[in-house]
Amino acid sequence: MPEGHVIHRIARDHAKEFAGQKLIVLSPQGRFAEGAEVLSGRKLQTVDAYGKHLFYRFGGGKRLHVHLGLYGKFRDHPAPPPEPVGQVRVRAIGERRAFDLNGPNACHLVTKQEADAILDRLGPDPLRDDADPDRAWERIGRSRAAIGTLLMNQEVIAGVGNIYRSEVLHLMRVHPETPGRDLSGEQFDQMWEHLTELMEIGLKYKRIIIADPAQVGKPRSRMNRSERLLVYKHDRCTTCQAKVRSWQLAARTMYACPKCQKR
Incomplete structure (x- = not known):
């Protein structure tokens, strides 16, 4: 989707x-x-x-x-x-x-x-100027549900899908099954900033690009799919080379690094 x-x-x-x-x-x-x-x-x-x-x-x-x-x-x-x-x-x-x-x-x-x-019915959209992230934090900050599940709920944050949720949680070093209420306000602010920045990059380049061009050694426009993403559909974590784990979460395949994203 x-x-x-x-x-x-x-x-x-x-x-x-x-x-x-x-x-x-x-x-x-x-x-x-x-x-x-x-x-x-x-x-x-x-x-x-x-x-x-x-x-x-x-x-x-x-x-x-x-x-x-x-x-x-x-x-x-x-x-x-x-x-x-x-x-x-x-x-x-x-x-x-x-x-x-x-x-x-x-x-x-x-x-x-x-x-x-x-x-x-929709939560705030990170790509809209009228987005109010506090509305999302009100839902996440009191929820027992896993953050990986909450990010797929369009009533919490609108527009986020399976790739962005996997990649943003990896950038934050947060395990996808962490309850929303266990995140700090600072972690939520960081997550919202990541989503806004990365979705704006996706809008500009017409593809999801997570990797830092300085680390890849290429501009974003020249990265291939495996270079653009850090854990999604990867066998190995691009950060630590640990084997990436995948499992079903919110009816979609979640990808995470067990070393970078410890429970």
Whole structure:
């Protein structure tokens, strides 16, 4: 599932390419036919990202909510676009560009009240200027749940996924099964700073990059996948060379170094 930096990148790119234009909106697959008919011919005003959710606001107060889930994917094309490939839920065509959306977990029109209800369920998003980290600390600081579980809960912090949780906890030398309430306020502040910085790097470079360029000996733009990450899907910890442990935590595979991240 795409993590928050990917969603913010899509919002930024689509706002740049399509905002201010009246779009032709279609549903080649047919599952969004009624919604496409409502949106087609309306001007796209804004595209906003919050965590793993996208909101496209059109003229007339119409809003499209998209959550990619595990299988959702956007494909961008020059306009006019080629024949649809696969089950295209939404096709939007602007003046110079177009995009297709395949396989999203959620794709439906929402009212402002429904959009607000979705946002009210989410924790703060490290990539947003309006994020209030104290809201996340209030949940984490009193929770018996493992911090590795809490980081996957979008109601605690929005936009964090499996890679960021593994890598940030490794940077902090915190065991993933440490109860949230056992973290200090200073540790939470450090975690939030790491998440904000690393997700901004991911937004800029279109990929998750954790490693320090000085230690790798390459700029971020030239690192390969194994160089960009420190423990995620690694056999050995890049810090101490101990064997990385993996196990299921919050229904996803957690990666941690038993030497750097002792219980």
